[in-house]
Amino acid sequence: MRILISFIFLGIIIPYTTFGDYAEDILTLSEKKSSVNAAKNIFFYIDQDNSLQFDQISSPAFNKFTPWNSTDNLSFEYGTGSYWAKVDIQNKDDQYREWLVEVAYAPLDELEFYLVKNEKLVDHHLTGDHVNYSERPIDHHNYLFPVALENLESATIYFRVKTNGIVKLPVNLYQPWKYAEVNSKYEVTYGILLGILAMLCILSVVTFLPTRDWSYLIFPLPLVAKIMFTFSLTGHTFQYLFPTSPVMANMITPLSIALWMLGESMFNLYFLKTRKLSKAAFYLNIFGFTLSIATIITSVFLSYYAAIKLVTVTAIPFSISALTLGIIAYNKGQRIARYYISAWSVYIFGLMIFVGFATGHLPDTFFTQHALEFGDLFMAPLLFTALSKKYAVYREQKNEAIKQMLDMEAKAKETLEAKVVERTLELQEATTELEEKTEELETQANQLEIKNEEVTSQAEELQSMNDQMLETNTELEQINEEIAAQRDMMEIKNKKLEVVTKSLQDSINYAQRIQKTILPQNKDFDTLFEDHFIMYRPKHTISGDFYWVTENTKEDKVVLIAADCTGHGVPGALMSVLGGGYLDKIINLKKITSPARILIEMHQNIQSLTSQEDALMNDGMDMGVLVWDRKEKKVTFAGTHTPLVFVQNNKLFSIKGDRFNLGSNHKKIQIKEHSIPLTEESSFYLFSDGFQDQFGGDHNKKISIKRLKELILMLSQKPMKVQHDAFIKFFESWKDKNNEKQIDDVLLMGVKIKA
Structure with missing residues (x-):
């Protein structure tokens, strides 16, 4: 009897002593709140040796969870353990409600979602960057999990995070209509960012055609790499490019930064002309090439953890070296380098803020989250402005060359006119001599005229015969021309028919391949x-x-x-x-x-x-x-x-x-x-x-x-x-x-x- 009473006592007292502090931290949901941030209601536990299972974590006897006690989103620096988080939720409305739970941080290797009601597991999903995209419960670049609660029903959500990078767990709950509204604004914003960068790429390529300046053709390369990096962080590359290849989806993040450094190094070589600028500038440019090639190799062959650490460490010195190149160029008299310096200064500022946010040293705000995008958004137009100014300098130099050429042409014209006057006097003297010789030739011409009349008579007879032969030849030539024209027309029509027939057959063959695929x-x-x-x-x-x-x-x-x-x-x-x-x-x-x-x-x-x-x-x-x-x-x-x-x-x-x-x-x-x-x-x-x-x-x-x-x-x-x-x-x-x-x-x- 004593044993039974003890068990009853423990069953009543332990839940209140274990979770008594949590009761006030329950996240309440209602129709009035269209979206809720769960940061201040989250409890966490770090399993350093990855030894605990969900059954142990969710057990009422497990009391090692620690409240986050912050309005900032849950975040930790690099680690190798498992990070557990939980949040208790309750539907305060008197009717059934559906919510979407969002974890708005794509670069997580593994993310497990557990939904517990009445101490029973009712829903479980395993997703993340190391899991095929098709395993996600909702098709979205972020992690979305549906949660449905009856009136006044309570539930507990557990998360398990394991990743080789920085751990961030921004948990938000939305009513479905509200999330559709927020997500549409988010996608439109990134679409505008992509549109601006794409427009700069197109303008740069178009400007290359008349100028043949390779810096215009190279300018889009780092922009494309940065677009890939940005959308790898947001999860878009995993969603649209590599949904069945988590390895490629992870590799593209450090690889895109490495390709961006390579593109910027090539751009510096042609835009600033570092080879002619100075030995120090050229060797600094080579340093950037070396960093970029090394990070490309490590991004392909090393683990994601090692690769992302390396590109994070090398991106800052690379950016500083690029800024130094701009300062050297400006000191050497390149006026356009001031735009280049401004671009890299803004970008380095955004990069430092982003690194501080990523490592947890700066608070989790909208500005710190998107500092790198802001840096790109300012850097790209400033660099393109520098290119435009370079083209303006090119036109000034061209106009100066044309002016010098016109001056030389005017001087040459004056010299030519003097020589013409001199030559005219010489020709007048020669004309007098020719007139005298002409009189002698006229006498000889009269004699020749008599003989010419005899030759003319004979020529008329020959001409009459020749005219008859010409008429016959003309008729034959007309017939030949008509035959040749008809033959050419047939050849043209045959060639057109062959082209149309081949095009039609190619289209039909392509349609056959499409149909076989379907x-x-x-x-x-x-x-x-x-x-x-x-x-x-x-x-x-x-x-x-x-x-x-x-x-x-x-x-x-x-x-x-x-x-x-x-x-x-x-x-x-x-x-x-x-x-x-x-x-x-x-x-x-x-x-x-x-x-x-x-x-x-x-x-x-x-x-x-x-x-x-x-x-x-x-x-x-x-x-x-x-x-x-x-x-x-x-x-x-x-x-x-x-x-x-x-x-x-x-x-x-x-x-x-x-x-x-x-x-x-x-x-x-x-x-x-x-x-x-x-x-x-x-x-x-x-x-x-x-x-x-x-x-x-x-x-x-x-x-x-x-x-x-x-x-x-x-x-x-x-x-x-x-x-x-x-x-x-x-x-x-x-x-x-x-x-x-x-x-x-x-x-x-x-x-x-x-x-």
């Missing part, structure tokens, strides 16, 4: 069905028929779809790509597994895409949807103009699809679902009308649905691979009987499903 892979079918086949034969390079398969693991269902878009070739293929996208949204995103509901959603999506008069849509799309419920052991089917044929116990059954086209002008539609219980292994077949409509055979007729059903029943007991080969052989034999061409896209699928 269609499910064989490995997807192998995972979902033990025995299956797909006969897929486009009439042209690309097809209007397509098939689709997916699995809903939560409901333990498999969805198999065959679709026939209106037309074939490019129009049909375009519709098949749109259809695949809509199916992904309906089934994978909306989680709809009812065949009839899938068809209705598909119909509404196609109708919203375009009107019935649109030439692309024409009659719309036919589709058959088969859903295998593995838990309930049944198959559900619905279709529009697409039948389902299946064989059970050596008997063939057929279910017709509703007489209705997806995308037609029907507003209200009803589609019937058919349920098929699985009592034994059954074979199911979905197909478009391309197989049955093929002409050929002895009498050049269609294969027909009847003949196709007979063929299915005859082959149904054989393995699907054997059936696949038999269907292809029959189709080719029927088509080639009268040398018929394939008239439509062909799709025929078969799967075997066990009870």
Whole structure:
């Protein structure tokens, strides 16, 4: 009895003695508070040897948590242990509320989230930079975790952080609408920052074209590297560039800083012309090159912890060396260097503040968090202003050179005019001599004129004969010119036709690759069905028929779809790509597994895409949807103009699809679902009308649905691979009987499903 009383006493007293101090630190949530910072309500514990598990940490007997007691966000310097944090929350409203818990610090290797209600773990997520991005509960560059509380309900949130870098845990709770508002402003701000830096890059490249000054072409390189670094810190690079590669997502942070130092070193070499400036400036520039190359190598081959420590240590001396280069250049008479000095002074100021914030020596404020971005935002325009001033100096020098050239041209003109006067006098004397000689020549000319008349008479006769020959030659030349012009015109048209044909074929081949990428892979079918086949034969390079398969693991269902878009070739293929996208949204995103509901959603999506008069849509799309419920052991089917044929116990059954086209002008539609219980292994077949409509055979007729059903029943007991080969052989034999061409896209699928 005493033992029982002791246990009761301990059960009542210990919770109050352990957590009595915490009761006043519960974070209360209500509709009136759209967002709350949890810093002053957080308790923390540092597990230096990583020995404790969550069960131990969350135990009521564990009393080693320490209150943070600060409005600044939880932060620690570099460490190798596990950092635990907890915060107690309570919904003060009298109705159900949903909240988002945000940890707004992306560079954490591992972050575990635990939600405990009534001493039971109800939610748990493991995420972080060392975990694939797909593991995050909400798609966002920061860490977001949903929390739902009933009226007046309490809960405890635990975090476990393990990282090789600086530990920061800024925890905020938002109502969903408030977070959407805050996040949109955040993204727009970073978009503006990116836009400004991108605009400077473009202007710099454009200015390079007339000036051919390499500093303009190099200027965008460090800017691009800084953009990568900024968005690696915010988590955007992990979200958009390397969601499946945590190693690359971590490596890009120190690597982008190393590439930024390399780009700035190259820019200094060409902008300040350090080679000509002085030996000290050149060697200082080489020092920057050496630092950047060393950090590039360490960023690739060392651990993230070592690499980030190294770039943090080297960034400050590198920046100071760059500022020193600007001072040397200014002392050597380069006026534009004052903008360069201003840019690096502002940047170093922002860098020092950011390092102080990152290491925990400065308070966690909006300015300290974004000091580096502010530094970049001021540094880039100032450096571009320096480049612009350099171009202005270049134009002044060019104008001075042109002025000197014009002066030289004026002096040369005066000298030339004096020489012209001198030459004119000499020519007048020569003219007098020529006149005397001309009189002598006139006498000789009279004698020659008599002889010339005789020659002229003979020449006239020859001219008459020559004129006749010229007329004949002219006619022949005109005929040859017409023939040559026609030949040239044909060659031009042939070349244009070849270009158009090649361009069209390239586009079709590219569309084929896109369509193959969208269609499910064989490995997807192998995972979902033990025995299956797909006969897929486009009439042209690309097809209007397509098939689709997916699995809903939560409901333990498999969805198999065959679709026939209106037309074939490019129009049909375009519709098949749109259809695949809509199916992904309906089934994978909306989680709809009812065949009839899938068809209705598909119909509404196609109708919203375009009107019935649109030439692309024409009659719309036919589709058959088969859903295998593995838990309930049944198959559900619905279709529009697409039948389902299946064989059970050596008997063939057929279910017709509703007489209705997806995308037609029907507003209200009803589609019937058919349920098929699985009592034994059954074979199911979905197909478009391309197989049955093929002409050929002895009498050049269609294969027909009847003949196709007979063929299915005859082959149904054989393995699907054997059936696949038999269907292809029959189709080719029927088509080639009268040398018929394939008239439509062909799709025929078969799967075997066990009870």
